[in-house]
Each structure stands twice: as structure tokens, then as C-alpha cells.
Amino acid sequence: MPTICKVWFEHHKDRTIGIGVGRPRISWRFGGYDTGWVQHCYEIEVTREGGEVETHSKYSDISSLVPWPSSPLASGEKCAIRVRAWNQGSSDRTQWSDTATVEAGLLSHEDWKCSLIEPEDPYVRGPPHRPVVFRGEIALQKVFTSARLYITAHGLYAARINGTLIGDHVLAPGWTSYNHRLVYQTFDVTDVMKVGCNTIDVDVGEGWYCGRIGFLGGRNNIYGQSIGLIAQLIIRNEDGTKICTGTDDSWEWAYGPIIASGLYDGEHYDARQKISSETVWCTSRCLPLTDNLAAPEGPPVRRVMTIPPKQVIKSPSGKTILDFGQNIVGWVQATIHGPAGANIIFQYAEVLEDGECCIRPLRYAKAQDRLTLSSEETLVWEPQFTYHGFRYVQIDGSLGPIQKDDFKGVVIHSDMERLGHFHCSNELLNQLHQNIVWSLRGNFVSIPTDCPQRDERLGWTGDINIFSDTANYLYDTAGMISQWLEDLALEQGEQGTGIVPLVIPNVIEGFEKDAHAIWGDVAIMLPWSLYIAYGDSSILTRQYSSMKAWLASIPRKADNLWNYTSTWKLGDWLDPAAPPEDVGNGRTDPTLVADCFLVHVTSLMAAISTIIGAQEDARQYAKSASELHTVFSKEYITENGRLVADSQTALALAICFSLFQSEDQLKHAARRLSSIVIQSSRFKIATGFAGTPYITHALSDTGNENLAYRMLLHRKRPSWLYPITMGATTMWERWDAILPDGKVNHEGEMTSFNHYALGAVGNWMHRVILGLRPLEPGWRRFKIAPVPGGDLQWAEGSHVTSYGECYVKWAVKPSPSANAYQRFTISVRIPPNTSADVHLPGKKEVEFVQSGTYTWETDFMPDTWPPRAEESRFVHADDEL
Incomplete structure (x- = not known):
């Protein structure tokens, strides 16, 4: 029998305390791989806080996002839940799951009985804003059974009660569109409170709220x-x-040991200024609460791991540099011993240039932490209110010889559940996949950012739009991205135009004035991507007004295609052929790119409208999509199927978005794309943001998987593997961020070494190399159709769905029956309550299977490897892998 190995509520996979809804939906995941196991009935046991037990049964095969079966939770109410399920066609049932608890947060503004407090000091209101410590006291006279702390800040906070740090969150409360929603956290503090006097100390730094944000110097005091x-x-x-008590005019504030702390510039900690009996405390001023407090929808940012330095380097100039061997996001924890008053400076950098820390790419971000010692005692220290993107840390100051065991790299990110894995016989591809994972980790810090190191770190809409399918396979992004999309709709609505700002939260003035394809299309494409990955149609319903407003905001010509009203077009951003100083000026007409996406998102709107029951809208969007399809063809496609923009990006988009009018046109386009890849590009990548997620899919969808493999495995620039040959451990912003001679390209301007966008190829690796893709939203039914190719001898991977883990491993070797054939072996595991369509290479028949463990073998004829450009009797140097 399978087990129910995990129960959760909404999209909260870990400790569910302070949930923001009274009727949280329930999901459960199965363990085991019993053959043909399908749920036909479930039973949910609800134990309310007073001890009364309810049992709710239903004949249903649904085990994901099941409606709350009981009366709504009240604010602060806690419930215990157990689930069991029955197999279809038998009396077999699972054991009861382990008990899962859910506790509501403060569900109404009236539940808040405290004030907003600020330090009454004009200097603290800066900028810059020196962090302060707020202190309150509460005397408890009676024995208590529970204590909850509900907390947030205008800035970043770290709370302690009676000297004990509360929670394991960092950079709390995270970054939201503060003018619309300020997220609070809920903590169970029962074990740290006591009868008698309790002291609550909360450090607060400026963070995103009033710290410096943005490039070219940025802005302070945005919120x-x-x-x-x-x-x-x-x-x-x-x-x-x-007892209900909180921040009010009895709370005091003082300066603590943190002298300065900015997200870009780093933190200065002076141990000589720790809070003590001599600390001067000042009165706080009270302000009324606004009604924008909200419970979080996704996981908090946490320390998720620590890694030791790989080596200590002496630079040519004599500097001491720690090399962590991996580009990470977080900070250094240091165990320091030195003389009183000594200053130690930690300079963070992603790369070395000429053996020294290269800080030019940081632009206006100092990325330095500074520690001032107070005595000869050993101090274990790490910053609280900043973070950095780095592989290398230069240490300057009054220290003796550096011992690498005294330092740790602390890795942080939004603590999402890891869902997807990939591994194969090609170590370069394994490293590429690892780089994609590390860049996702480093840029999912409260919001999906573009980069983690320089004076930017913004929620660029285009980056997450093209990367979302890859991200959703690798991690459970549903809660975090859903929360970010809610902010997108609020920021978009504030404009009154329907235009989606280029960054969310919208902190760059002017970025909300012009509509841009791909970036604005995130309003439609990202909710759709979440729906396909997790099966939650409520995200489509909630974002529907935002989707409609975006589509209505697009400026149109008479034929209803795009009519750009500004001369600035992002287009196929970072096409490797674009001039370094004008990276939007690629080889593909940006208006064609915009029109490709316009047809695509209009078609998506027809599907979305149907799913949520907006039938009249569905008819209108379907009609509009059909008309756009026709006018697009007239504008851009010849009768034979040639595109006016003869590029990898244009052809890939037209193929993947089904923009051709006939099968003959599609075949012609497929031949032309193959010719460009072979003859013109010589298997190198020639796409930017718009084309990169689609180019390999366009090749494999038209029967040219061998060319897709050839492009993926190319090692000369521009290619996915070139950065790996140069030592990259994360994805680069530019295809050639470091030149073959080791120099940083483009003078360090807009050169990030941790950008996930071009890692969108991970989606092809999952869907084609492993062959895993959903056939129904949420993976209730999925497809297994691996395509062996390149020099791969085997590949394996998995994806954890709401139902359980899907696993596939395949291998090829020479067939004993015929020399030209290969023997293909595949093993799969399909979780309970799901089914799969299994396609074997070279076979037309499809294996339809329910849950269980299966193995197949077959012979197939592989393509010749490697394919080469054959226009000349000489082999071109770029033909070499």
C-alpha cells in the first residue's frame, strides 16, 4: 500500500503558522509506487482547537488543493489534520497520514491592537538610516499555555525575546510592494516567554523600505x-x-552595534557598541497602522546551507582572498580574533581578473562588510541586514594569517522545496544544470531578481517570464511567485493604464510608462506557467483582471498588431550579435518579436477564459487570436514559409507559437532554421531573451533533435557550455561575459555572473533529454518521451509533483542484433493517483500506464553524431565541439 507522506495547506510546504485564509485548501502526496493505484475516496480528520474531532469523507480522486471541509478558521485558531485514502475498485486504504497542523494568522485589520513605532530622531530617518534596536517589556502574572508574536517592519528586522533569537528567517519580512501590502510573520514564542518580566529586542535596518535601491546611484526612501x-x-x-500587547509609546529605541547596513554597500558592525547597561534609550513615536498588513503566501528567506572556502589565495598585489569554489548568494560568517579596535573589511566579488577581485561589475554597489573588534576575545560574526553575490572574498585588516576553517559561506534564498533533478553521462551538461540551479537559488531572494550582486537586484518581469517553466520544474515556486504576481497586479493597477512596469516592485521611475512585449506579457504567461505546473486555477482567476488590462494596454496599428509608441524596444534582449552598448539592437526585428508574443498571449487568453468560465471573453479572444494569426502571416511570412526576419529567434518563435498557416510552410521554416543553425551560425547560439527559451524546442519539435543537441553541446562562444569551459558555476548575463583570455568583457558594465534568464534551456533538458512534461495541469497525467542524442550514454532525473515523485532513467548501448542500431533501456517510476504516456524512441506505439515501476527495452536508429556544416570540403574550426 502507498502511504500519505506529506500533507500541506495552500502552497505552504513547511511549518504552516500564520496562514492568511480561513479556508485553506489541503493537498497530500503519496509515497510508494503500487501498481495501478488510483484514489477513489478520501477521509479528512479535523481536530479543532477545543478538542472536538470532525471526520469528512468524500468520493473523489482529487488529492491536490482539496477544499477546506470544515467551518472557517478564526484569527489565531489552530487545527490538526490527518488524511487517508482508498484505492479504486478495492477496500485497500492507506494508513492515516502524520498529523499536519495549520494555524490562521490575523485575518482582519481589527485584530491588530498595536501601533507602528519609529525612532524619534531626524538622523535615523536619513538617508542613510543607521539601524536601531527597539525594546519593549511585558510582565506576565499568570501561567500561560501559548504565546504568538506577529511582527513586521518598515525595513528588515531580527527579533529576540529574553536574549533568544526568534525564528530562522533572514531579511524578514521580505520585499513586497509596501505601499499596497506589507507582509508580517507569525512565530510561536511559547517556549521563550516566562512568567515575570520578558524583554523583547528587535533590530531593524533600512532594507528595501528606505534603503538605496536601483542602478546609476539608485534612490533612497522610496516607501x-x-x-x-x-x-x-x-x-x-x-x-x-x-493578553494582547504590542508596539506602543512604552517601547524605546537605541543605537546598537550595527553602524550602517545597506543591501548594496554592506554592513558595518562595531562590537564596541553592543547594547549594555550604559546604553541610552530614547522614546519611540507612535503612528497608526495602515490596513495593508498581509500574511505571506510563500516561504521566507532562510539560511539554507553553509559551504567552506576551497582555498586561500594570495593575489599578485599581496591581498588575501578566500575562494569558495562556487558563486553563491549570502554572506561570510567569520570566527575572528584580533586586537581591540581592529577593523576587518570583507570585499565580495564574483570573479577574479588578473588574479585580483574584480569589482567593476558591481557598479555603484560597494559590497563590503566591515567588522570592528572590541577586545581580544574570539568573535563569531555575520551580517544581519545585507546580502551579496560572490565566489571570492578579499579580507583586509589587522589579522594574522588567515585560516580558511575560520570562515563559512552562508547561502540564502527563499526556502522553496526542491522538486526537480537532472544528471547524465556528460559532465559539462551536469555542470550547466548545476549552474542553472545555483542561479535560481541566488536570485529567488524574496522576489525573483535579475542578479544578486550589483546595484540592481530588481524584479525584472522579462527574466522570470522566460525562465518560469525551468524554475517551476526545479523548485516549488507557487507560493513565492503567486505573491509576486499579486504585487504585479497592484502596481499595474496603480498606473491606471494597464501597462505592466518592467520591474516589480516598481521602484524605477519611468519603467511603467511604455508597454514592452515579453516583459509585460508576464502578466499572462507566468500565471499560465504556474497553472500548468501546479494545477491551481485560482491563480488564473485572481490574475484575470491584470491579464485583460495588459492585453488592452498594448498600442495597436489598424491591423491590431503592435504599434510601438516609444523608440526604446527591448526585443530579443542580449542577442550575442547586438552591440555591447546597445544590447536591445539584435538581428531580429523587435516589432516582429512583439507580434509573435501578441498572437501567443492572445491565444493563451482564450484558453484561460475558458478554464475560469468566462465564455464570452473566450469567444472574443479566440476570434482575435485567429485574426492576429492571419494578419501576422500577411505581414511577416511569405507564401512558402520564409520569415522577413531570417534569424534563429524569429523562426523559433514562429514555430513554437504555431504561426505558420500550413504544414508546407512549417516544413519550409524548419528547413530554413536548420540551415541557419548549420551554415550561418555553425551550431552556435544566436538568440537573446526572446529566442533562447524556444530555439532548442523549435529544432526538436520539427524533427531536428540532433541539431538541438549539437547546439546545446557546443563549447565555443556564444554557447551554453562556453562559460563552463571558463570556470562558471552560475549562469552569466551575457554569453561572453569573460573573454578567452580571462578578461571581463564590456568593461564590467552590465556584466553579471549570476543571471538565470539564459538558463531557460533547462526546460528543454527536462522535457527532451529526460522526456518529462505534464499533459494535464499539475502533473496528474504526464508524458515520458526521452530523446537520446549527442554523446549521451545515459540520463536520469525526477520531478516531485503534488502526487509523488516521477522518475526516469535511460541508457543506450550498441544493440547485439544489428550494428547500426542502439539498444535503449528505460526505467520509470510513476506515483499513485497519476498516469503516464510513455513514448520510446523509434516506436509509434504509446505505452499508457498508471502508477507503478516499469522497464522497457527497444532498438532504435540514432542520428549521425556529430552533425557538421558541409558547405565546404574543409572542416571549419567552429564545427568542432
């Missing part, structure tokens, strides 16, 4: 001119009474 704190304690006594 307000002072840091602040909101905190509320609710104590339930043994006798049934309740």
Missing part, C-alpha cells in the same frame, strides 16, 4: 523616510483569558 516596527504579542493564559 518612507524612516525605519519602523510593528509587533504584537497574543498570550493565552491557562485560565482561558487572553
Whole structure:
């Protein structure tokens, strides 16, 4: 029998305390691979806080996002849930799952009984804003049974009660569109409170709220001119009474040991200024709460691992540099011993140039942490309110010889559940996949950012739009991205035009004035990507007004295609052929790119409208998509199927978005794309943001998988593997960010070494090399259709769905029956309550299977490897892998 190995609520996969809805949906995941196991009935046991037990049964095969079966939770109410399920056609049932608990947060604004407090000091309101410590005291006279802390800040906070750090979050409360929604966290603090006097200390730094954000110097005080704190304690006594207290005019503030802390510039900690009996405390000023407090929808940012330095380097100039061997996001934890008053500076950098830390790509970000020692005692220290993107850390200051064991790299990101894995016989591809994973980790820090190191780190809409399918396979992004999309709709609505700002939260002035394809299309494409990955149609319903507003905001010509009203077009951003100083000026007409996506998103809107029951809209969008398809063809496609923009990107988009009018046109386009890849590009990548997610799919979808493999495995620039040959451990922003001679390209301007966007090829690796893709939203039914190719001898991988883990491993070797054939072996595992269509290479028949473990073998005829450009009797140097 399978087991129910995990139960969760909404999209919260870990500790569910402080959930923001009274009727949270319930999901459960199965363990085991019993053959043909299909749920036909489930039973949910609900134990309410007073001890009453309810049992709710239903004949249903649904085990994901099941509606809440009981009466709604009240604010602060806690419930315990167990689930079991029955197999279709038998009396077999699972054991009860382990108990999962869910606790509501403060569901109404009226539940908040505290104030916003700020330091009453004009200097603290900066900029810059020196972090402060807020302190409150609460005396408990009775024995209590539970204590909850509800807390957030105008800035970033770290709370301690009676000296104990509360929670394991970092950079809390995270970054949202603060003018619309300020997320709070809920903590169970029962074990750290005591009868008698309790002291609550909360450090608060400027963070995203009033710190410097943006490039070219950025801006301060975007959301307000002072840091602040909101905190509320609710104590339930043994006798049934309740105490509610929080930030008010009795709270005081003081300066602590953090002298300065900015997200870009780093943190300065002076151990000589720790809070002590001599600290001067000042009165806080109270302000009324706004009604924008909201419970989080996704996981918090946490320390997820630490890694040791690989080596200590002496640079040519004599500097001491730690090399962590991996480009990571977070900071250094240091165990330091030195003389009182000594200053130690940690300079963070992603790469070395001429053996020294290369900080030019940081632009206006200093990326330095500074520690001032107070005594000869050993101090274990790490920053609280900043983070960095780095592989290397230069250490300057009054220290003796550096021992690498005294330092750790602390890795942080939004603590999402890892879902997908990939491994194969080609180590360069394994490293590429690892680089994609590391760049996702480093740029999913509260919001999906473009880069983690320089004076930017913004929620660029285009980056996540093209990367979302890859991200959704690798991690459970549903909660985090859903929350970000809610901010997108709020920021978009604030403009009143329907235009989607280029960054969310919208902190760059002017980025909301012009509509841009791909970047604005995120309003439609990203909710759709989440729906396909996780099967939650409520995201489509919630974002529907945003989708419609975006589509209506697009400026149109008389034929309803794009009519750009600005001369600035992002287009196929970062096409490797574009001039370094004008990276939007690629080889593909940006208006054609925009029109390709316009037809695509209009077609998606017809499907989305149907799913949510907006039938009249569905008819209108379907009609509009059909008309756009026709006018696009007239504008850009010849009768034979030639595109006016004869490029990898144009052809890939037209193929993947089904823009050709006939099968003959499609075949002609496929031949032309193959010719460009072989003869013109010589298997190198020639796409930017628009084309990169689609180029390999366009090749494999038209029967040219061998060329897709050839392009993927190319090692000369521009290619996916060139950065790996240069030592990259994350994805680069530019295809040639480091030149073959080791020099940083483009003088370090707009040269990030941790950008996930071009890692969108991971989606092809998952869907084609492994062959895993959903056939129904949420992976209830999925496809296994691996395509062996290149020099790969085997590949294996998995994806954890809401139902359980899908696993595939295949291998090829010479067939004993015929020399020209290969023997293909595949093993798969299909979780309970799902089914799969299995396609074997060279076979037309499809294996339809339900849950279980299966193995097949077959002979197939592989393509000749490697394919070469044959226009000359001489082999061109770029033909070499």
C-alpha cells in the first residue's frame, strides 16, 4: 500500500503558522509506487482547537488543493489534520497520514491592537538610516499555555525575546510592494516567554523600505523616510483569558552595534557598541497602522546551507582572498580574533581578473562588510541586514594569517522545496544544470531578481517570464511567485493604464510608462506557467483582471498588431550579435518579436477564459487570436514559409507559437532554421531573451533533435557550455561575459555572473533529454518521451509533483542484433493517483500506464553524431565541439 507522506495547506510546504485564509485548501502526496493505484475516496480528520474531532469523507480522486471541509478558521485558531485514502475498485486504504497542523494568522485589520513605532530622531530617518534596536517589556502574572508574536517592519528586522533569537528567517519580512501590502510573520514564542518580566529586542535596518535601491546611484526612501516596527504579542493564559500587547509609546529605541547596513554597500558592525547597561534609550513615536498588513503566501528567506572556502589565495598585489569554489548568494560568517579596535573589511566579488577581485561589475554597489573588534576575545560574526553575490572574498585588516576553517559561506534564498533533478553521462551538461540551479537559488531572494550582486537586484518581469517553466520544474515556486504576481497586479493597477512596469516592485521611475512585449506579457504567461505546473486555477482567476488590462494596454496599428509608441524596444534582449552598448539592437526585428508574443498571449487568453468560465471573453479572444494569426502571416511570412526576419529567434518563435498557416510552410521554416543553425551560425547560439527559451524546442519539435543537441553541446562562444569551459558555476548575463583570455568583457558594465534568464534551456533538458512534461495541469497525467542524442550514454532525473515523485532513467548501448542500431533501456517510476504516456524512441506505439515501476527495452536508429556544416570540403574550426 502507498502511504500519505506529506500533507500541506495552500502552497505552504513547511511549518504552516500564520496562514492568511480561513479556508485553506489541503493537498497530500503519496509515497510508494503500487501498481495501478488510483484514489477513489478520501477521509479528512479535523481536530479543532477545543478538542472536538470532525471526520469528512468524500468520493473523489482529487488529492491536490482539496477544499477546506470544515467551518472557517478564526484569527489565531489552530487545527490538526490527518488524511487517508482508498484505492479504486478495492477496500485497500492507506494508513492515516502524520498529523499536519495549520494555524490562521490575523485575518482582519481589527485584530491588530498595536501601533507602528519609529525612532524619534531626524538622523535615523536619513538617508542613510543607521539601524536601531527597539525594546519593549511585558510582565506576565499568570501561567500561560501559548504565546504568538506577529511582527513586521518598515525595513528588515531580527527579533529576540529574553536574549533568544526568534525564528530562522533572514531579511524578514521580505520585499513586497509596501505601499499596497506589507507582509508580517507569525512565530510561536511559547517556549521563550516566562512568567515575570520578558524583554523583547528587535533590530531593524533600512532594507528595501528606505534603503538605496536601483542602478546609476539608485534612490533612497522610496516607501518612507524612516525605519519602523510593528509587533504584537497574543498570550493565552491557562485560565482561558487572553493578553494582547504590542508596539506602543512604552517601547524605546537605541543605537546598537550595527553602524550602517545597506543591501548594496554592506554592513558595518562595531562590537564596541553592543547594547549594555550604559546604553541610552530614547522614546519611540507612535503612528497608526495602515490596513495593508498581509500574511505571506510563500516561504521566507532562510539560511539554507553553509559551504567552506576551497582555498586561500594570495593575489599578485599581496591581498588575501578566500575562494569558495562556487558563486553563491549570502554572506561570510567569520570566527575572528584580533586586537581591540581592529577593523576587518570583507570585499565580495564574483570573479577574479588578473588574479585580483574584480569589482567593476558591481557598479555603484560597494559590497563590503566591515567588522570592528572590541577586545581580544574570539568573535563569531555575520551580517544581519545585507546580502551579496560572490565566489571570492578579499579580507583586509589587522589579522594574522588567515585560516580558511575560520570562515563559512552562508547561502540564502527563499526556502522553496526542491522538486526537480537532472544528471547524465556528460559532465559539462551536469555542470550547466548545476549552474542553472545555483542561479535560481541566488536570485529567488524574496522576489525573483535579475542578479544578486550589483546595484540592481530588481524584479525584472522579462527574466522570470522566460525562465518560469525551468524554475517551476526545479523548485516549488507557487507560493513565492503567486505573491509576486499579486504585487504585479497592484502596481499595474496603480498606473491606471494597464501597462505592466518592467520591474516589480516598481521602484524605477519611468519603467511603467511604455508597454514592452515579453516583459509585460508576464502578466499572462507566468500565471499560465504556474497553472500548468501546479494545477491551481485560482491563480488564473485572481490574475484575470491584470491579464485583460495588459492585453488592452498594448498600442495597436489598424491591423491590431503592435504599434510601438516609444523608440526604446527591448526585443530579443542580449542577442550575442547586438552591440555591447546597445544590447536591445539584435538581428531580429523587435516589432516582429512583439507580434509573435501578441498572437501567443492572445491565444493563451482564450484558453484561460475558458478554464475560469468566462465564455464570452473566450469567444472574443479566440476570434482575435485567429485574426492576429492571419494578419501576422500577411505581414511577416511569405507564401512558402520564409520569415522577413531570417534569424534563429524569429523562426523559433514562429514555430513554437504555431504561426505558420500550413504544414508546407512549417516544413519550409524548419528547413530554413536548420540551415541557419548549420551554415550561418555553425551550431552556435544566436538568440537573446526572446529566442533562447524556444530555439532548442523549435529544432526538436520539427524533427531536428540532433541539431538541438549539437547546439546545446557546443563549447565555443556564444554557447551554453562556453562559460563552463571558463570556470562558471552560475549562469552569466551575457554569453561572453569573460573573454578567452580571462578578461571581463564590456568593461564590467552590465556584466553579471549570476543571471538565470539564459538558463531557460533547462526546460528543454527536462522535457527532451529526460522526456518529462505534464499533459494535464499539475502533473496528474504526464508524458515520458526521452530523446537520446549527442554523446549521451545515459540520463536520469525526477520531478516531485503534488502526487509523488516521477522518475526516469535511460541508457543506450550498441544493440547485439544489428550494428547500426542502439539498444535503449528505460526505467520509470510513476506515483499513485497519476498516469503516464510513455513514448520510446523509434516506436509509434504509446505505452499508457498508471502508477507503478516499469522497464522497457527497444532498438532504435540514432542520428549521425556529430552533425557538421558541409558547405565546404574543409572542416571549419567552429564545427568542432
